[in-house]
Amino acid sequence: MRLSAYFLPTLKETPAEAQIVSHRLMLRSGMIRQTSAGIYAWLPLGLRVLRNIERIVREEQDAAGALDMLMPTIQPAELWRQSGRYDDYGKEMLRIRDRHDREMLYGPTNEEMITDIFRTYIKSYRELPRNLYHIQWKFRDEIRPRFGVMRGREFLMKDAYSFDLDAVGARRSYQKMFLAYLRTFARMGLRAIPMRADAGPIGGDLSHEFIILADTGESGVFCHSAWADTDMLADAPGYDDDLQPFFDRLTDIYAATDEKHDPTACGVLPDELIKARGIEVGHIFYFGTKYSKPLGATVAGPGGDQVPVEMGSYGIGVSRLVGAIIEASHDDAGIIWPDSVAPFKVGLINLKSGDEACDQSCDDLYADLRTAGVEVLYDDRSERAGVKFADMDLIGLPWQLVVGPRGLKTGVVELKRRATGERQEVSRDSALARLTES
RNA sequence: CGGGGCGUAGCGCAGCCUGGUAGCGCGCCAGUUUUGGGUACUGGAGGCCCCCGGUUCGAAUCCGGGCGCCCCGACCA
Numbered sequence: 001m002r003l004s005a006y007f008l009p010t011l012k013e014t015p016a017e018a019q020i021v022s023h024r025l026m027l028r029s030g031m032i033r034q035t036s037a038g039i040y041a042w043l044p045l046g047l048r049v050l051r052n053i054e055r056i057v058r059e060e061q062d063a064a065g066a067l068d069m070l071m072p073t074i075q076p077a078e079l080w081r082q083s084g085r086y087d088d089y090g091k092e093m094l095r096i097r098d099r100h101d102r103e104m105l106y107g108p109t110n111e112e113m114i115t116d117i118f119r120t121y122i123k124s125y126r127e128l129p130r131n132l133y134h135i136q137w138k139f140r141d142e143i144r145p146r147f148g149v150m151r152g153r154e155f156l157m158k159d160a161y162s163f164d165l166d167a168v169g170a171r172r173s174y175q176k177m178f179l180a181y182l183r184t185f186a187r188m189g190l191r192a193i194p195m196r197a198d199a200g201p202i203g204g205d206l207s208h209e210f211i212i213l214a215d216t217g218e219s220g221v222f223c224h225s226a227w228a229d230t231d232m233l234a235d236a237p238g239y240d241d242d243l244q245p246f247f248d249r250l251t252d253i254y255a256a257t258d259e260k261h262d263p264t265a266c267g268v269l270p271d272e273l274i275k276a277r278g279i280e281v282g283h284i285f286y287f288g289t290k291y292s293k294p295l296g297a298t299v300a301g302p303g304g305d306q307v308p309v310e311m312g313s314y315g316i317g318v319s320r321l322v323g324a325i326i327e328a329s330h331d332d333a334g335i336i337w338p339d340s341v342a343p344f345k346v347g348l349i350n351l352k353s354g355d356e357a358c359d360q361s362c363d364d365l366y367a368d369l370r371t372a373g374v375e376v377l378y379d380d381r382s383e384r385a386g387v388k389f390a391d392m393d394l395i396g397l398p399w400q401l402v403v404g405p406r407g408l409k410t411g412v413v414e415l416k417r418r419a420t421g422e423r424q425e426v427s428r429d430s431a432l433a434r435l436t437e438s
Numbered sequence: 439c440g441g442g443g444c445g446u447a448g449c450g451c452a453g454c455c456u457g458g459u460a461g462c463g464c465g466c467c468a469g470u471u472u473u474g475g476g477u478a479c480u481g482g483a484g485g486c487c488c489c490c491g492g493u494u495c496g497a498a499u500c501c502g503g504g505c506g507c508c509c510c511g512a513c514c515a
Contacts, residue, residue, distance in 0.1 A: 011448090011465085012449080012450090012465070012476075013464065013465085014449085016444085016508075037507065090513090092514080140513090140514065142514070143439075143513065144511090155515065156515090157515050158515085218514085280514080316515070318515080349475095352474090384472090384473060384477060385472095385476095386473080386476045388475085390475080393475095393476095406474070
């Protein structure tokens with residue numbers, strides 16, 4: 001993408017409302033624009049990151065056997081009356097009336113709707129287990145939205161729902177998602193610790209939150225210091241293996257959110273216990289028949305009797321992850337995107353646009369990189385050189401490729417790794433090779 | 439919802455107390471400069487001063503009401 005034809009409204013100054021670094025950097029790098037309290041427009045650069053995160057989430061859900069679908073944002077109130085949550089959910093639910101005065105709502109979650117779909121079609125235990133998920137915008141009318149996309153009212157969430165005949169199967173489905181979540185967050189360069197958690201209004205008795213430790217996090221958490229150097233995915237099993245030993249190994253290392261933390265019973269020595277704050281990027285629940293019973297989601301069991309299905313639900317805050325990744329990966333100059341979610345892989349900087357040889361060399365490099373399938377943001381603007389570097393550092397692409405007239409004379413270009421700041425002069429061809437290989 | 443703060447150019451702010459024709463920095467546009475890591479200079483455009491009402495000869499400024507946004511607490515991906 002040529003920057004001269006792109007839409008990248010970067011800011012030198014920080015908007016006053018931004019309190020935390022990820023919010024500041026998202027505004028300054030032109031990723032988002034607030035349109036109401038807790039509601040954001042995603043500008044082109046921000047959307048690319050959001051889509052990359054979505055892609056990783058989708059790939060890992062698919063790998064774990066979950067099935068991608070899409071449910072609407074607007075739901076009928078009737079379904080929520082059946083589950084009893086229409087009144088329970090309170091003011092956080094945005095209620096709407098259509099032209100026929102029918103009561104509708106903007107979905108804050110989809111247990112009711114997925115259960116309705118399930119009960120319509122799945123009639124036999126032979127069709128179990130099933131796990132269905134979607135990635136869709138949710139709306140929760142938070143009392144106090146804050147921290148940019150970290151706590152928006154409108155947010156993009158991946159929510160999966162598992163259906164099993166019995167508790168044994170349901171726990172296995174739970175463990176699959178547990179593993180899938182660890183893989184998902186690891187691919188984004190995040191260390192997300194699974195912590196025993198309160199199930200909250202979704203209900204249920206088995207629940208884990210996936211927490212990224214960060215001072216700006218909104219959750220208070222307690223965990224064993226061993227988490228700092230535990231390789232969670234070491235010897236990870238495949239999805240068809242027995243997941244119980246893996247699950248036990250990790251859940252035996254103490255970690256709990258503050259509402260679940262019991263200082264006397266946690267069994268961790270005081271000097272090994274870390275008290276910290278964290279960002280919740282995922283939350284998984286096993287809640288049994290809480291929705292299947294009231295909504296009549298039953299299947300015929302092996303003996304022919306009707307059995308309410310055992311369910312779990314599994315959420316990932318996709319839009320929140322954008323902020324969480326920035327919280328975990330930035331420096332004074334700006335964002336440092338992990339390669340896997342970066343909006344572009346490399347920023348190509350023409351140090352002297354207007355210089356014929358320099359323009360030509362950059363145009364050629366741009367064409368070659370694109371041909372090789374490398375996503376490149378080409379800063380071909382005629383502005384002063386320094387601004388380009390500042391913007392490039394701010395938006396945090398993994399690589400910067402700098403071409404100037406001086407280097408052209410000696411046949412070298414400069415390749416800079418954003419994460420380390422390391423700069424090296426290399427030949428044009430080896431730069432291409434480096435950027436193409438990984 | 440309780441407590442606090444703010445609303446003036448795209449962004450960051452001053453002006454308000456003590457009413458008198460709206461300013462600064464950044465950004466933007468034009469020109470000069472030709473810059474090797476946020477260049478300098480010159481000129482310029484851009485404002486229902488959040489909205490409605492009141493007081494006044496006159497309101498960004500004072501008064502009343504409303505709306506919006508932010509921060510601190512209880513909820514959540």
